[in-house]
Amino acid sequence: MTVNLTPDQIIVWQWGMFSLNATLIFTWLVMGLLVMGSWLVTRRLSDSTQLSRGQNLLEVVVLGISNQIEEISERPPGPYLPFVGTLFIFIAVSNLLSVIPGYQPPTGSLSTTTALALCVFCAVPLYGVQKKGVRGYLQQYLQPSPVMLPFNIIGELSRILALAVRLFGNVMSGTMIVGILLSVAPLIFPVVMQLLGLLTGLIQAYIFAILAMVFIAAASRVDTQKQASVSEVSHG
Amino acid sequence: MLIDPLTTFAQIINFLILVALLKRFLYAPITRVMQQRERRIAKQLQEAASQQETALQEAERYRQIQQDFEAQKAKLLTQARQDADHHRQALLRQTREEVDRSRDLWTTAVHREKQVFLSTLRQGVGQQVASTVRDVLRDLANTTLEQQMIETFITHLSHLTGHEQETLEAALSNARGQDLVIQSTFAIADADKARILGALDVQAPATRVDLGMSQFVIVPDLICGIELKIPGYKLAWNLAHYLERLEENLAWVLDGTEVAWAEDG
Numbered sequence: 001m002t003v004n005l006t007p008d009q010i011i012v013w014q015w016g017m018f019s020l021n022a023t024l025i026f027t028w029l030v031m032g033l034l035v036m037g038s039w040l041v042t043r044r045l046s047d048s049t050q051l052s053r054g055q056n057l058l059e060v061v062v063l064g065i066s067n068q069i070e071e072i073s074e075r076p077p078g079p080y081l082p083f084v085g086t087l088f089i090f091i092a093v094s095n096l097l098s099v100i101p102g103y104q105p106p107t108g109s110l111s112t113t114t115a116l117a118l119c120v121f122c123a124v125p126l127y128g129v130q131k132k133g134v135r136g137y138l139q140q141y142l143q144p145s146p147v148m149l150p151f152n153i154i155g156e157l158s159r160i161l162a163l164a165v166r167l168f169g170n171v172m173s174g175t176m177i178v179g180i181l182l183s184v185a186p187l188i189f190p191v192v193m194q195l196l197g198l199l200t201g202l203i204q205a206y207i208f209a210i211l212a213m214v215f216i217a218a219a220s221r222v223d224t225q226k227q228a229s230v231s232e233v234s235h236g
Numbered sequence: 237m238l239i240d241p242l243t244t245f246a247q248i249i250n251f252l253i254l255v256a257l258l259k260r261f262l263y264a265p266i267t268r269v270m271q272q273r274e275r276r277i278a279k280q281l282q283e284a285a286s287q288q289e290t291a292l293q294e295a296e297r298y299r300q301i302q303q304d305f306e307a308q309k310a311k312l313l314t315q316a317r318q319d320a321d322h323h324r325q326a327l328l329r330q331t332r333e334e335v336d337r338s339r340d341l342w343t344t345a346v347h348r349e350k351q352v353f354l355s356t357l358r359q360g361v362g363q364q365v366a367s368t369v370r371d372v373l374r375d376l377a378n379t380t381l382e383q384q385m386i387e388t389f390i391t392h393l394s395h396l397t398g399h400e401q402e403t404l405e406a407a408l409s410n411a412r413g414q415d416l417v418i419q420s421t422f423a424i425a426d427a428d429k430a431r432i433l434g435a436l437d438v439q440a441p442a443t444r445v446d447l448g449m450s451q452f453v454i455v456p457d458l459i460c461g462i463e464l465k466i467p468g469y470k471l472a473w474n475l476a477h478y479l480e481r482l483e484e485n486l487a488w489v490l491d492g493t494e495v496a497w498a499e500d501g
């Protein structure tokens with residue numbers, strides 16, 4: 001039995017160095033589902049108390065993500081909601097669809113998780129710079145002393161690496177375990193593992209989004225604390 | 237190698253596109269709708285609070301109006317009771333006055349009728365008594381009532397007491413001949429007239445009155461009898477005295493009956 005560690009290895013179409021693998025196809029599938037579902041629901045929105053089921057579900061999801069962002073960042077969730085919310089929704093839906101036979105979750109590809117981690121890696125300084133400027137943001141790498149600069153950079157890279165590998169490892173291992181169990185104990189037990197995989201997938205989506213938000217909020221919180229201290233000094 | 241650079245790059249692009257699409261089709265409309273709903277609910281709550289405040293004020297105003305109305309009603313009721321009481325007192329007073337007036341009129345009418353009745357009775361009884369006595373005297377004593385009355389009058393005139401005689405003399409001394417009037421219910425014969433004047437002359441010999449000028453007048457109202465009338469003196473010999481006593485007795489009986497009837501009524 002051939003077991004693919006990543007859907008990248010499933011090549012559907014190739015032209016020269018460009019190849020169309022399962023990761024990209026299922027990513028587009030998930031993207032299409034999300035966008036079409038959102039469009040179908042949000043084209044007829046109601047601001048009354050009588051809601052459709054779809055609108056109710058989307059409002060619960062969006063409101064839940066907004067509340068989580070607000071709790072972590074302690075500021076209005078508006079600027080962070082599209083990025084963090086999309087991280088959670090994309091990863092969650094990608095993982096949940098794994099119950100469908102033949103489906104390969106894009107999050108089981110290290111390329112995908114790396115891409116998402118790189119996005120977070122870029123988003124953190126972008127939000128930080130947006131809040132406090134380039135100089136202010138870069139100065140945090142010199143805190144508490146310039147000696148800590150290499151360690152801060154290593155920490156920044158390592159947490160991005162951990163973010164990518166954690167998600168990839170969990171999703172890939174879940175898929176692998178199910179595949180292995182199908183060959184060892186084809187009845188019942190794989191179903192339980194699939195159900196457990198749903199839970200794991202949701203938890204991983206939650207962890208990934210929350211960690212991304214924590215990283216972004218940490219960069220912004222430094223700025224906030226500094227502004228608060230400057231404000232106290234000026235008023236004192 | 238597990239990481240495919242092209243796939244990674246494509247996934248970054250895919251993810252950014254997904255962020256943009258979901259921001260356009262999911263987060264923006266959902267957030268907008270939720271904000272609209274929150275604003276609408278907040279507005280409704282504010283309107284509800286405002287309406288509740290208005291309702292409380294209206295309720296307080298109506299409570300005040302009701303209290304004023306109750307006070308006004310009590311005041312009007314008290315005023316109406318007082319007016320009704322005054323009106324009732326006035327009606328009672330007016331009714332009593334009307335009853336008193338009617339009773340006075342009735343009493344006056346009864347008294348007048350009694351007087352008329354007694355007068356009529358007196359006349360009738362007197363005439364009847366005189367007729368009866370006249371018949372009795374004629375049938376049993378072979379004489380007339382008028383003649384006996386003349387005789388008795390002359391006898392009485394001849395036997396006046398001292399005081400009566402002095403009074404007669406005093407009256408005759410101040411009178412003239414035409415002032416002396418002798419009234420009777422019947423015609424007196426000339427002989428009897430002379431006897432009467434003779435008796436007067438005997439009783440008052442010192443008078444200067446010309447007895448020949450005396451007047452003899454027939455008065456049917458006397459019923460039965462003779463009267464000698466001089467200014468300041470009167471000597472009556474008729475049934476009037478008896479009839480007056482009879483009238484008094486009848487009046488007393490009628491008054492007792494009237495009082496008893498009034499007490500019963």
